[in-house]
Amino acid sequence: EVQLVESGGDLVQPGGSLRLSCAASGFTFSEYWMGWVRQTPGKGLVWVSRISPDGGKTSHADSVRGRLTISRDNAKNTLFLQMKSLRAEDTAVYHCVRENWYGFDQWGQGILVSVAS
Amino acid sequence: QTVVTQEPSFSVSPGGTVTLTCGLRSGSVSSGHFPSWYQQTPGQAPRKLIYKTNIRSSGVPDRFSGSIFGNKAALTITGAQADDESDYFCMLSVGNDIFEFGGGTKLTVL
Numbered sequence: 255e256v257q258l259v260e261s262g263g264d265l266v267q268p269g270g271s272l273r274l275s276c277a278a279s280g281f282t283f284s285e286y287w288m289g290w291v292r293q294t295p296g297k298g299l300v301w302v303s304r305i306s307p308d309g310g311k312t313s314h315a316d317s318v319r320g321r322l323t324i325s326r327d328n329a330k331n332t333l334f335l336q337m338k339s340l341r342a343e344d345t346a347v348y349h350c351v352r353e354n355w356y357g358f359d360q361w362g363q364g365i366l367v368s369v370a371s
Numbered sequence: 372q373t374v375v376t377q378e379p380s381f382s383v384s385p386g387g388t389v390t391l392t393c394g395l396r397s398g399s400v401s402s403g404h405f406p407s408w409y410q411q412t413p414g415q416a417p418r419k420l421i422y423k424t425n426i427r428s429s430g431v432p433d434r435f436s437g438s439i440f441g442n443k444a445a446l447t448i449t450g451a452q453a454d455d456e457s458d459y460f461c462m463l464s465v466g467n468d469i470f471e472f473g474g475g476t477k478l479t480v481l
Contacts, residue, residue, distance in 0.1 A: 354422070356422065357428075362416065
């Protein structure tokens with residue numbers, strides 16, 4: 255069974271940093287593009303970033319570029335999202351996703367990141 | 372920033388047919404945008420229904436179908452059921468390895 259389990263969410267002050275992790279299991283992690291999608295409570299989905307299977311290629315949404323950085327460790331089947339210079343508008347549930355044919359076929363349940371003073 | 376548009380809400384009668392659309396504020400949607408569709412019920416992670424415009428994900432009932440309808444991507448539900456009442460999101464590949472979701476459509480079945 256495919257599982258994506260996020261961790262690392264927390265309450266952090268504006269300007270602070272956080273690192274999210276996503277532990278993947280049930281599939282060959284190193285063969286898939288992976289990504290992050292966030293959702294503000296009660297609102298819509300926002301694509302955040304994606305990373306190639308070998309980690310050599312990444313892309314990020316304009317709203318997070320330079321502040322949020324995706325990476326992966328294929329030896330540990332883990333996806334990361336390094337977050338810095340956090341803003342109130344980064345408050346959201348962050349989902350780890352597996353990409354397949356330009357769509358996200360597996361989703362983690364999500365982890366809450368709150369940015370507030 | 373590209374803006375992907377969806378109807379904020381829609382309603383359909385049980386057994387009826389409804390078509391939800393996914394457009395661009397500027398320009399037309401094509402298969403080259405690789406439209407995908409997701410269903411989300413409260414408290415749950417989204418579920419992929421359709422990818423590459425019209426391919427159903429495994430386990431998705433055939434009452435869900437995807438297409439390009441005019442200058443938009445479309446999700447059609449034929450023979451709507453009560454448990455189809457959900458939020459539906461489309462997503463497009465908008466170039467430069469960037470994806471963008473639409474704002475979502477809240478579908479009511481009544």
